[in-house]
Structure formats: structure tokens, C-alpha cells
Amino acid sequence: MTRKRPPGEGSIYQRKDGLWVGAITIGYTPRGNPRRKVVYGRTRQEVARKLAELQVLHHKGLLSEPSQITVREWAEDWLRRKASEVRPRTLESYRYHLTRALPSLKDPQAHDPLGRMRLQAVQPLHVRRHLDGLKLTPHAMKNVRWLLHSLFEDALRMEVIHRNPVAPIRVKGPPRKTPGRTLQPEEARALLAALDAHPSPLALALRLMLTCGLRRGEALGLRWEDVDLEEGVLRVRRAWAKVGGRGVISEPKTSSGYRTVPIPPTTLERLRAYRESVQGLSEEEVRASWLFPGRDPSQPVHPDAPDHLLRRLLSRLGLPQVRVHDLRHTYGSLLLANGAPVELVAERMGHANPNITLGIYRHLLEEERRGWVLDIG
Structure with a gap:
């Protein structure tokens, strides 16, 4: 018999053989399907305790399961979604700057260690070293950092990753922008x-x-x-x-x-x-x-x-x-x-x-x- 629990706390039910089962949604796959974690126990109390432990781990971001999607593949999906949200010229700018950081977006055979990493495997140190190796102006570097942060933030909202590895990274921005020469x-x-x-x-x-x-x-x-x-x-x-x-x-x-x-x-x-x-x-x-x-x-x-x-x-x-x-x-x-x-x-x-x-x-x-x-x- 299934007893309802508050939203987000999972569900518990007893099988015909007497074993108790608990299930909780811990996120979603890159394609939007729910990702579930299942636990078993001899009593309902045992399953409820296991679900509570899973909840704690989930809120700490420690239950994300490995996914094979790469940074480049997620970036391509992100750009496709942005196509319906921003102007064509803005989308062109997004793709141009992201390609400077992830060259495999343009050429799948290009040397691109960050783009080929699994999305969930990327750590702040990977991002820091990658950005340090790019030869970009401060203005371009700021754009690249912002775009990488945006696409990882999107993965965070979708619960594909448990933290944004770009968030701690800081780059030197360009000087304050002023208008070009105006006519007297x-x-x-x-x-x-x-x-x-x-x-x-x-x-x-x-x-x-x-x-x-x-x-x-x-x-x-x-x-x-x-x-x-x-x-x-x-x-x-x-x-x-x-x-x-x-x-x-x-x-x-x-x-x-x-x-x-x-x-x-x-x-x-x-x-x-x-x-x-x-x-x-x-x-x-x-x-x-x-x-x-x-x-x-x-x-x-x-x-x-x-x-x-x-x-x-x-x-x-x-x-x-x-x-x-x-x-x-x-x-x-x-x-x-x-x-x-x-x-x-x-x-x-x-x-x-x-x-x-x-x-x-x-x-x-x-x-x-x-x-x-x-x-x-």
C-alpha cells in the first residue's frame, strides 16, 4: 500500500512479497526525463530513513549520476535553445565567442580538451587552466567567461550538474566603455x-x-x-x-x-x-x-x-x-x-x-x- 508523502520527499510502497520500496527523483537527464533513485527495506521505517538520507545528499549536490554528455554537446543544445530566445545577430555573437573557447563547435576534429570533457566532470580548476591558455583580449575573455557560465548555469537549473564550475572564476574585464568620438x-x-x-x-x-x-x-x-x-x-x-x-x-x-x-x-x-x-x-x-x-x-x-x-x-x-x-x-x-x-x-x-x-x-x-x-x- 502506497502512502502519500509531501512533494519532493519521494514515495514509499510495499511489494506483494512484503519488501518495502522507496523512490525519489534526484534530477533530470539532458533530454528532460526524470532520474530516479530507488531504495529497499524490510520495514517502512527503514525505507523512510534511507529516503531521508538520500534527500540530504541530494540537497548537498552529491547524488548527480555520471552522464556521457560532453561540454561541446551541451553547448550545441544551449545554442539551439537560444535561437528562439535572442536576435540572430546576438546568436551569431554567442556562437562566435563560444567557438573561441570550444573550437570543436566549429571543427569536431579540433583540439578541444574542455569541449570533450563530460559536463559533470568539469571542475573550477579545469576552467581556470583552460581560460589561462586562451590568447584573448580582456573584452573577448569576459564574453567567453560569461557564456561558459551561462551554459553551465543552464545545466545546473536542469539538475544535470550539482554546481557551476565557472562561478568561482574571475577574469579581468575591459576598461570602462565610452562612446566613440562624437561630432561637435x-x-x-x-x-x-x-x-x-x-x-x-x-x-x-x-x-x-x-x-x-x-x-x-x-x-x-x-x-x-x-x-x-x-x-x-x-x-x-x-x-x-x-x-x-x-x-x-x-x-x-x-x-x-x-x-x-x-x-x-x-x-x-x-x-x-x-x-x-x-x-x-x-x-x-x-x-x-x-x-x-x-x-x-x-x-x-x-x-x-x-x-x-x-x-x-x-x-x-x-x-x-x-x-x-x-x-x-x-x-x-x-x-x-x-x-x-x-x-x-x-x-x-x-x-x-x-x-x-x-x-x-x-x-x-x-x-x-x-x-x-x-x-x-
Whole structure:
């Protein structure tokens, strides 16, 4: 007869031959099947005592049974799961950095002692020695350590391992990240004038990055239905990113990336004129079309195209080179320099929270704070 026990404490029953049996779930296999431990005894009390002892060992992480799954195999499973959770470009970055630590992910024949180890056999010392042998920059090392920690943490949650061997490992991180060079106001005005004089629609895409704070992929991912020329706003709903050398549509980086951004009057005038130049399509077809189509109008222009145009224009103007992404940083810097609240700048730029904005523009805000001095004699 089986008597119910509290959840997690296992079950006890008596067989027809009189022997008592107890069973407890101690985890799950890599494929999600429950892993059970069974004990036997002549009395119910004996089996209950054995189950209680197993519970203590289980909570101490001492009951994990050997599994043949390797670190490389678990990493492949982890990447497959992540494919449905993150953007394609993020997944590509995950695979790239993990491959630097586990080369057998790319080439099964590659020398990869950590990747070939059983997942449950990996100890902190193995991870420490493996990372010490990698010739990576501090930034790459930090990414590798974070990814290894994440995939072992996933195995820990699934109760395939009883502790994360990467948790005690520390690596030296890169210096605090600061924005690239931003344009001074007079440089921004000179660039805007050059953009207005350039016949390519890509010049307008660069103007949107500079005057609306859009990321490159967000500007190239705009359809006409996202632009309200009457209200003077645009809505960021998607991004056109380069993955594996080609463009791929993806969602914004975070939920805050979905946002409505006001369009400055001068840029709005340029957009209205550009809209009038779109001919030969019905209103419905125009709304569904890309603002900046490529040679194949069913897709936006190649993600690298704005970079090439910006380099040519800056060279022609005699201005120092900046990245396309620095146009967005220029927008944020100029907003803050003109007294815009950090919360507003974070909202306009699609940051998940104002702390991200503070981290990026801390140097600028510190300069601004130095100007606030109270001299009461």
C-alpha cells in the first residue's frame, strides 16, 4: 500500500512479497526525463530513513549520476535553445565567442580538451587552466567567461550538474566603455549640409541617425507605414542587421527599443520631399515599402552601405572619421548638453533604463556637473 508523502520527499510502497520500496527523483537527464533513485527495506521505517538520507545528499549536490554528455554537446543544445530566445545577430555573437573557447563547435576534429570533457566532470580548476591558455583580449575573455557560465548555469537549473564550475572564476574585464568620438555642433551642422546636398536616399538615413538617435539597423528597417508625416513622428518596430555577411530583419534589442521618436522640423521637411519622390506605387504599396530599399526592393539596402557613404562625406569635408553608430552618440550627447533630462534621453534612444544612459554618457555629465557651483560668498 502506497502512502502519500509531501512533494519532493519521494514515495514509499510495499511489494506483494512484503519488501518495502522507496523512490525519489534526484534530477533530470539532458533530454528532460526524470532520474530516479530507488531504495529497499524490510520495514517502512527503514525505507523512510534511507529516503531521508538520500534527500540530504541530494540537497548537498552529491547524488548527480555520471552522464556521457560532453561540454561541446551541451553547448550545441544551449545554442539551439537560444535561437528562439535572442536576435540572430546576438546568436551569431554567442556562437562566435563560444567557438573561441570550444573550437570543436566549429571543427569536431579540433583540439578541444574542455569541449570533450563530460559536463559533470568539469571542475573550477579545469576552467581556470583552460581560460589561462586562451590568447584573448580582456573584452573577448569576459564574453567567453560569461557564456561558459551561462551554459553551465543552464545545466545546473536542469539538475544535470550539482554546481557551476565557472562561478568561482574571475577574469579581468575591459576598461570602462565610452562612446566613440562624437561630432561637435559645428561639425554636425557641416555634415547635415553635406547630407542635404547628396542625391542618395542613404544621406537621409544618416540624417535620421544623427537627428533622431536611431541605430543603423533601426533606420534601415523603417517602412513608410512607420513614419507619420502629419504628426511628425516615426515608430521603431524592427531592425535590419548584418548576420553572416547579409542583412536579416530582427526585433529591437529590448522592449524599450520599440518606441516613438519625434522628428525635428528640418528632417521632417526632407522626409516629406522624399515621400513625394516615390512614384508609380499605390498608397497601400508605398506604406508597405522600405524607406531605403536595396537593389531588390523587397529588402532594405545592404547594412554596410551607410558606412561607406559616411566615410566618403567626412573625407570630403576634411572632418575626422567617426563610425555610423557615433551619429547616434552625437544625438544623445547634444541632447544632454542642452539640458535634456537623462530619463528623456534614455526613452528617445531606446535604452532599457536610464542607468544605461548614465553609464554611456557619464563623462559628459561629470563635465556638466562641474559647471554647477554655488558661490554664496
